[in-house]
Amino acid sequence: TTVKTVLIDEYRKQYKGKESDGFLQPLEEMSDDLWKSFINKIDWKFEQEDEEELEQTLIVEIRKQSFYKVDLFGKESYVIAALLDEFEKRQNIKDHFGRLISDSQVKLKLLEVGNNQYKMSDPVYEQWEKLEPPRDKRNLDEKIEAVTKTYSKRKLGMFARKIGAVKLELAKIDSKDKGAYQYRIYDACEERLLEILDSYDGSEVEPRVVDGWIDDLVQFAETHLAEKSKDFTYPFKNKDTLRNTILELFDSCYLSFDG
Known part of the structure; x- marks a missing residue:
């Protein structure tokens, strides 16, 4: 009875405010015999080493x-x-x-x-998991077109293919390694963007200016990762994956060229 009461109370707390209440009703309807059967399947560990x-x-x-x-x-x-x-x-x-x-x-x-x-895995994956969902829902194309109307459609198509490829690369690695890698790149790019956009007055720019901004972000993030790599390990070392990850961060709404 005690285990049942505590577990159901904790279950309610964890689903409070969510759209679904999970399996709360089946839990509440479980018979005492089924609860005993469940408890007997647990390998209890008492008085062992902390x-x-x-x-x-x-x-x-x-x-x-x-x-x-x-x-x-x-x-x-x-x-x-x-x-x-x-x-x-x-x-x-x-x-x-x-x-x-x-x-x-x-x-x-x-x-x-x-x-x-x-080298240890970088613990900042926890920071990536805690990031609030971005409010800017525009994709990379829309963000580039917000600052230059004459950007090459062909190049935008190439960016889309590179973003698709890097998503597959990132999906193949451990979630913690992925989170740490993305967070370090995001953190570096956000810092550098603040400096880049300090001198941007909001007017339309030439496509080459956007290309220059992207190159600048890649170089800054590469230096940042190289410094962090002295203590931590990251899943990718090549500049191509780094550049494509930056493009993906713009596409997934975390970064933008116009604030």
Whole structure:
């Protein structure tokens, strides 16, 4: 009775203000026998190690590895982070054995950390997830045409193809890596756009000016990513994907040329 009451109350809170109430009615109608059956399927864990104790246990286990070397001393937390990243990326693999990390992969992570080659995933993906939905609903074509009426239709068509391609690229990577990559580029472009548009008076410009703005944004974002890459890892290194991601950010309403 207690579990049922607490769970349904929490369920109501999470769906409060949303268009749908989820599966609230089926939950409320579940019989006590079905609730007991559900609870009995849970593998309860009591009086086990907390996060800090578990980390210390893992550090001890890492130091027991045959390929543990002195240059890893004090870097065990990076090894744990590297293994967790690898493990999390494997959770969508359908084959359960494919989700496991082998001894050779553990050794590889130890070598990466020991040789200072391991870089953590950028945690700013959380900032990307928290961004408010943009109010500007115009696509890239409309935003370019707002500042220049004579822009090449052929080039706009090429941009559309590049945006479609980069969406496929971004869809293939881990959501956290994708969010961090997009946020860093968005953050850099927004900063640079404020400087670029400071001198823009709102009048129509030549198409070459828009091309110059885009080139400027690509260069600024590339420098920004290169600096962040000293500490964090990103899924793409090439300028082409970077440029296309910037175009996609304009198309998906996050950036604009006219404020």
